[in-house]
Amino acid sequence: MIEKSEDKKQRKRPTIKRSGVQAKTIDNVARKVVAAQAANVLEFEQRQVPLSKIHIWDSQPRTLHLTIEDVCRGNILDDDEHALIKNDELLQINTLALSIAKQGLINSPIAYALPGKDVQLIGGERRTLASIYALFHIVPSGEAGVEYETIHNESPDRSLLETERMLLKVFPKKPDEIELECLAMTDNANREDLSIPDRLRWAIRFDDKKQKRNHQIEHRELIATLGLSRSRAFAWLKVLNERSDKWVSLVIEKVCNNKANFKKLEQLAEANPEDRESLYKAWFESPAQDSKTKIPLGVSTNLDAIRSLVLKNIPEEHREHFEKINWKKAKNAKNGFAEFLNIWEKQHD
Amino acid sequence: MYYQVCATIKCESSPAQDCYLNDTEGRHYMDENNENPPNDYAHLKVLTIGNHKGGVAKTTLSKIISEYCVRKGKRVLGIDIDPQCNFSGRFVNMNSEDGAPPPHPDFDPADPAWDDLPYAPPGYWSISEFFKLGYVEPYPTDYENMRFIPAHKKDLTQFLEQVEKNEIEDVVIGHMREMLSMDYYQEEFDLVIIDTPPQTSSLTASATRAATHLLIPTEMQEDSVAGMADMAQLWQAENQTRLGSKLEMVGILPTKYDSNSASQRHTLEALEKNKTLGKSLIDPPMRYLQTYANSSSTYANPRSLFEMHEKTAARKEAEAFCEVVFKRVFG
Numbered sequence: 001m002i003e004k005s006e007d008k009k010q011r012k013r014p015t016i017k018r019s020g021v022q023a024k025t026i027d028n029v030a031r032k033v034v035a036a037q038a039a040n041v042l043e044f045e046q047r048q049v050p051l052s053k054i055h056i057w058d059s060q061p062r063t064l065h066l067t068i069e070d071v072c073r074g075n076i077l078d079d080d081e082h083a084l085i086k087n088d089e090l091l092q093i094n095t096l097a098l099s100i101a102k103q104g105l106i107n108s109p110i111a112y113a114l115p116g117k118d119v120q121l122i123g124g125e126r127r128t129l130a131s132i133y134a135l136f137h138i139v140p141s142g143e144a145g146v147e148y149e150t151i152h153n154e155s156p157d158r159s160l161l162e163t164e165r166m167l168l169k170v171f172p173k174k175p176d177e178i179e180l181e182c183l184a185m186t187d188n189a190n191r192e193d194l195s196i197p198d199r200l201r202w203a204i205r206f207d208d209k210k211q212k213r214n215h216q217i218e219h220r221e222l223i224a225t226l227g228l229s230r231s232r233a234f235a236w237l238k239v240l241n242e243r244s245d246k247w248v249s250l251v252i253e254k255v256c257n258n259k260a261n262f263k264k265l266e267q268l269a270e271a272n273p274e275d276r277e278s279l280y281k282a283w284f285e286s287p288a289q290d291s292k293t294k295i296p297l298g299v300s301t302n303l304d305a306i307r308s309l310v311l312k313n314i315p316e317e318h319r320e321h322f323e324k325i326n327w328k329k330a331k332n333a334k335n336g337f338a339e340f341l342n343i344w345e346k347q348h349d
Numbered sequence: 350m351y352y353q354v355c356a357t358i359k360c361e362s363s364p365a366q367d368c369y370l371n372d373t374e375g376r377h378y379m380d381e382n383n384e385n386p387p388n389d390y391a392h393l394k395v396l397t398i399g400n401h402k403g404g405v406a407k408t409t410l411s412k413i414i415s416e417y418c419v420r421k422g423k424r425v426l427g428i429d430i431d432p433q434c435n436f437s438g439r440f441v442n443m444n445s446e447d448g449a450p451p452p453h454p455d456f457d458p459a460d461p462a463w464d465d466l467p468y469a470p471p472g473y474w475s476i477s478e479f480f481k482l483g484y485v486e487p488y489p490t491d492y493e494n495m496r497f498i499p500a501h502k503k504d505l506t507q508f509l510e511q512v513e514k515n516e517i518e519d520v521v522i523g524h525m526r527e528m529l530s531m532d533y534y535q536e537e538f539d540l541v542i543i544d545t546p547p548q549t550s551s552l553t554a555s556a557t558r559a560a561t562h563l564l565i566p567t568e569m570q571e572d573s574v575a576g577m578a579d580m581a582q583l584w585q586a587e588n589q590t591r592l593g594s595k596l597e598m599v600g601i602l603p604t605k606y607d608s609n610s611a612s613q614r615h616t617l618e619a620l621e622k623n624k625t626l627g628k629s630l631i632d633p634p635m636r637y638l639q640t641y642a643n644s645s646s647t648y649a650n651p652r653s654l655f656e657m658h659e660k661t662a663a664r665k666e667a668e669a670f671c672e673v674v675f676k677r678v679f680g
Contacts, residue, residue, distance in 0.1 A: 020615035021574045029574060030625040032581035033598070039588035 044110065044169040051132055052161040053118045054111065054168070056125050061185050061202040062194050064125055065089060071129045072161075074137045074152050092298065094137075094150055095305040096130035101138045101148040105131065105167065110187055112171040112180075119170055122180060123187025131166055145328075150308045178213075181206045185225040197256045199226055200239075200265075204252070207240050235266050242269040247276040254284070303333045310340045318343060389593035390561065394678050395529060395541040396599065397560035399583075402576030403547030405566045406604040406635060408435045409645045411544035414564075415440075416653050417671035419492045423539040423679075426487060428525075429500040430476050430552045432509075436544040437499030438647040440490040448502025450475050453486055475501035477508050480524055480555075491652065496538075509550060518551040525559040540678070549579065557587050557596065562678050564599045566635070569606055569613035574620075577601065599677045601626060602670060603634035631673050638663045 056068065065082040066089045076086040109124020121128060136156035141149040175183060185202055203226065207217045217240060219233040228236060242248045251268050254260035264283060268276055300306060307327035314322050325336040396414070398407050408431065419425050429436040434448045442451050452472040476498050479485040487496035512521050528534070529541060543556040557563070565580050567573040588595050603620070607613050617634065621627045635641070640663035644654040651657060657664045 020569065020612040020619060021571050023619065025571060025575050025578075026616075026619050026623055026626065029578045029581060030623050032578045032585065033625050033629065036581045036585035036588060037598075039585045039595075 044171045046108070047119075047168055047170040048165040049111075049117070049119050049168050049170070050162055051128075051135070051164050051166055054128055054166065055114065055118060055120045056128070057121045057184070059205075060121075060123070060125050062125075062198050063201075064129075066093065066129060068129065068132060071133045072136060072156050072158065074133070074156070088298070091309065092300075093126065093130050093133050094309065095300050095302040096126060097134035097138050098148050098150065098305045098308070099302055100127070100130050101134045108167045108169050110169045110171070110183060112174045119168060120174075121168075122171075122175075122184050124168075128166065132161070135160055135164055146304055146307070148304070150305070150312065152312075177209055178206075181209060182221070182225050196262045197258060200252065200255055200262070202226075203236060203240060204243065207243075235269075239265055239269045245273060245276065247280045250280065251284075260284070303327050303330065306333050306337055310337060314340060314343065315347065390530060391535050393529065393535050393538060393541065394562060395543065395560045396562045396564060396674075396678055397543045397545060397556045398564045398566065399545040399553060399556065399580055400565050400567055400573065400576045401547060401549060401553075401579040402567070402573045405547075405568050405573050405576070406641070407431075407547070407566055408433075408544050409641055410564070410566050410602065410604070410635070411436050411542055412439045412645045413641075413654055413667050414671055414674055415495065415542050416492075416655055417667070418540050418542070418675060419495045420655055421675060423494070424537065425492075425495045426534065426538045426541045427490075427495065427497040428476060428479075428541060428543045428556075429498070430505070430556055431500055431544055431546040432502050432505045433546070434500045434502050437497070439645060440495070440497040441488050441499045443499065443647075448500075449473060449504075450488070450499040450501060453488060455486060473501075475499050475504060477501050477504035479528060480508060480521060483524075483528065505552075509552065512551055518554070521551040522554045522558050525555040529559050549583070554583065554587075557583050558590075560596055561594065562597050562599045564602060564674060566602045566604045568604055569610075569616040574616070597677075598629060599674055600631040601629045602631040602674075605637040606634040607637045631670050633666055633669050635670060636662075636666060638666075640664075641667075 056064075065086050070076055070080075070086060070090065071093060076083050076090060080086060105127060107124075107127070109121055109127050111119040111121045111124075114120050136153045137150055138148050139151050141147060143149070174180070181202070185206070203217075203222065206221075206225070210217050217237065219230065219237050222228050222233040222236050223230060226233075226236070239248070239252070243252055248265070248269055251260055251265045255262055255265050260283075268279055271279055304327070310322055311319065322336060322340065326332045327336065398411050398414075400407060411427070411429075415425050415427050427436065427440055432448075434443055437443050437450065443449070444451065450473040453474055456472045458472075474485045474488070476485070477500075479498060485498055487498050490497050512518060534541070541559075543560065545553045545556050563580075563584060565577050567577050584596055584598065601620070603617055606617065620630055640654070640657070640661060643649060644651075644657065644663070654661075654664050654667055659665075
């Protein structure tokens, strides 16, 4: 009996399971089919685009008053309603143009293709304007130690815009509205001069677009686009979620106009709704204190640009003194520029 | 009507920027810099039948669907890009020795237009000329409203080797769509059916680029189902490059289905239950019937499955799944 059962055991062969195709194979196919159905054109291509074919984006996250016309001309007309701001912007463009002339354009602007050969910028307006400025107003310097200098070209040859090309990252298809906003902000988020008002305006516009599609803005999106930390992203989210409140919306307006700081807006959004009115009145409707408004002049690391700017605008009698300053030292450049501003102020008072 | 290319695909270089097309009156179909290639066809539908696994009845299906659509009154162009030339054999009397197409019925070496061609093929046209020269004369078939561009076993194999050697896959991939965008194809045909080889090559990618619709046949076994994943990957890559209409999947057609096999039944049930694939499955499946093989052979009699008796199981079944495909392609 024992021998018989052992014999049976030996004769038992492994059987093939008739269960069909494995579940994981089917799941793998299903995953790839879903990915194929949802696939979109996302990749951009590097394209050399004539400068005349590049359209500046009016709704870009960073407020920019300068026009291509201003940049080609190289100065701001006295009767321009935004003359003060534009002059400041042109100074920044000049700095950037000198840097582009010296080091080239490291990070290409991004755009999407329009019908024909035109492209619409999504990010990199300043870089584009600076490239145009460099084309007309930046020339190699004859002075030792200074590679490029700014000149005022009174009759720029506009036909160069047709022939000179710039390397852009071009999306062949216009990205979706939400995607477009994200791309534009991501391109700008790490800029030091992207102000809080610009960020806030953008976040509100982004939130509006999401709401139109019945979607809620998420803290992850704010982290990815505005470059905020997790805790800061939740603070911003609170502001956005409370912006229908009368007092919050009033402070948002003030922040957007540089009349209040964002910290106050955060505090107001965090406060109980019934306390907001009193907070608002305490902050903004109490008797005004006499104070001088300080206006920051921005930060520049391009000392060559500051030197060029000063030497170009300083009256002849002071020129020799300013030429002797060692502009390569940040401290000297800072003092020299402050001295220049004093002279400039007295001259124009 | 002959269509000429100003600069054809040459294996020495990658002339993508020069590859623009003129008809005999000199009209350009693409702008000179090839910057605005046509994206969508006006009305033409292009159905590519593909699965990277061989033996899943791609060719049999190509034949059956072509015949069904012809009988439905559509003007059909069949294109065979499989070096095995089996699809070609059904509609064109291929040379059995070297797998070359027969001389074209309109071939006339005395025709002065022949002298204008940069290279005169030896009396026949095949898909190889379509890629190499940029023009081809489709063959007439037994059906008045169907024409055919056959494969050429030797030429096509050599052409693929040259493409690989000269790294001009990108040019080849875009070529078929550019050709089918020409007025001749847009005006003369309603549907193009492309039978693909069971492998990943620039020709399969070219057929996918040219397609508006994709049909994936699969057997109810592991390798065939896994082959669909590769096809889906190609489909995804294609949609990531499309500016116009996306490539649509007509569906997944279970082929050679044997309901007596427990494992095949389980596989079909699993596919039906899958949320994504279940929606794409075409019902009824194509069963494992000898009639399909018999009717699709070169010397079949009757010539078509649809000429068999109305109650023939294979005919009834084919009419049912072809109707699903037809509706999904033409709406």
